[in-house]
Amino acid sequence: MISPIHIRILASVTTGACATIAIMLMCASPANAQSGHAPIADTVPAGTTLTIGDPKTQRALELSGEVKNLPFTPRWVNISGGPRTTEAFRANALDIGAVADIPPIHATWTGLPVQIIAAAFRKAPLEHPIYKLGIAPGANIESIADLKDRKIAFSPGQAQGALVLRILQSAGLTKDDVTLVEMPSTGDVYVSALASKLVDAAPIAEANQPRYLANYGSSGARVISHGLRDDAWHLYTLQAVLDDPAKAAAARAYVKAWAKATRWIYEHPKEWVEGYYVQDQGLKTSDGEYLAQSAGEPDIPADWTDVIARQQATIDLLATETGNQRLDAAKLFDRRFEKVAIQALNEQ
The missing domain is CATH 3.40.190.10 (Periplasmic binding protein-like II)
Incomplete structure (x- = not known):
C-alpha cells in the first residue's frame, strides 16, 4: 500500500531523477524505517x-x-x-x-x-580473545594487577587503545598510574616495541602472538590474558x-x-x-x-x-x-x- 507521503512525492515528480527516488521509496521495506530517517530502498538503481x-x-x-x-x-x-x-x-x-x-x-x-x-x-570471546597483553622480556608482569608504573603501548584512535584503558579500569588503575607511550598499532610496531623494551606491555593480536613467543620467548617474553571482551x-x-x-x-x-x-x-x-x-x-x-x-x-x-x-x-x-x-x-x-x-x- 502506498502511503500519503509517497502519493505526494509521486505527484511532484517532474524529472527522471525524482522518479527514480520515488520508485526507490515505494520499493523500500517498512521494516527499514527509522524515526527521523527515510526508508531505505530494497532495490539498488543500476550503475550504483x-x-x-x-x-x-x-x-x-x-x-x-x-x-x-x-x-x-x-x-x-x-x-x-x-x-x-x-x-x-x-x-x-x-x-x-x-x-x-x-x-x-x-x-x-x-x-x-x-x-x-x-x-x-565472537560467541566465545573470553576463551578466544582477539588480543592478549604482550609482556616485554624481563618486565616481570604476571597479571594486569602488575601494570602500575609500567610503560604501555597506546594508540588512542584504535581498538587497542580503548582496550588498554579497559584493562587499566579492570585493574583499578587509571592512565595516571602508568606511562602511555603513543604509537600506531599497525604491522609489527607493538611487537618491535616490546622486543626492544621500549614498552613493558602492549596488546598484540592473535596473529602476532605465536611469532612473538617463538622469536622472543627464550628471552623471557610472554603473553597474558586480560579477561575482557575485545x-x-x-x-x-x-x-x-x-x-x-x-x-x-x-x-x-x-x-x-x-x-x-x-x-x-x-x-x-x-x-x-x-x-x-x-x-x-x-x-x-x-x-x-x-x-x-x-x-x-x-x-x-x-x-x-x-x-x-x-x-x-x-x-x-x-x-x-x-x-x-x-x-x-x-x-x-x-x-x-x-x-x-x-x-x-x-x-x-
Whole structure:
C-alpha cells in the first residue's frame, strides 16, 4: 500500500531523477524505517557503485562466488584499521569501512559524521580473545594487577587503545598510574616495541602472538590474558553515503552480503585458511588453522540494545580518560540496518 507521503512525492515528480527516488521509496521495506530517517530502498538503481575497505569480506565473497551477486559495482580498496579508514573518509575516497568499536567514536570526536550499519562479535570471546597483553622480556608482569608504573603501548584512535584503558579500569588503575607511550598499532610496531623494551606491555593480536613467543620467548617474553571482551567488529559509513538514496540501498545490500560472507568463513574453514590466510596473507597453513579455530562462531545480533549499551560504556570511559565530550552512543548507530544482517542469514 502506498502511503500519503509517497502519493505526494509521486505527484511532484517532474524529472527522471525524482522518479527514480520515488520508485526507490515505494520499493523500500517498512521494516527499514527509522524515526527521523527515510526508508531505505530494497532495490539498488543500476550503475550504483560503492568504494569499500573491507579486505576480509572481499576475499570471502570472491572465494564463495557471492561477489558476482552484488547488485552494485564494488570498488575494493586495501584499507583497514581506524586511522587509515578515517583518512580515506575525509578524502571522500571510501564509502564503507570495516573496523572495531573505537574508530566510529574517534571519527565523531574529530568532527566526521559517521554511522555504524552492522555489528558482529565472537560467541566465545573470553576463551578466544582477539588480543592478549604482550609482556616485554624481563618486565616481570604476571597479571594486569602488575601494570602500575609500567610503560604501555597506546594508540588512542584504535581498538587497542580503548582496550588498554579497559584493562587499566579492570585493574583499578587509571592512565595516571602508568606511562602511555603513543604509537600506531599497525604491522609489527607493538611487537618491535616490546622486543626492544621500549614498552613493558602492549596488546598484540592473535596473529602476532605465536611469532612473538617463538622469536622472543627464550628471552623471557610472554603473553597474558586480560579477561575482557575485545571482539566487537563493525561496518561504518559516512552520513553523506546514507543521505544518497542509491548508495544507502547499496549499503543495505552490502550488509546482507557481509553477513553471508561472515557465516561462510565459519562454515568453510579449509577453503578460508587456504584462500585467505595462506594465499592472501602469506601465512603457514598451521598458523591459518590456529586463527580460524580461534575466531570460532560469529555472533551477529538481531537487536542492538546491548551493543549500544556496551558502546556507551566505552564512550564514557574514553571521555573520562581522554577529556573528550561524552557522546550518545545511540546516535552512532543507524538502526534501519539493525535487522538487515540477521534477516539475510535467515533467508539462506
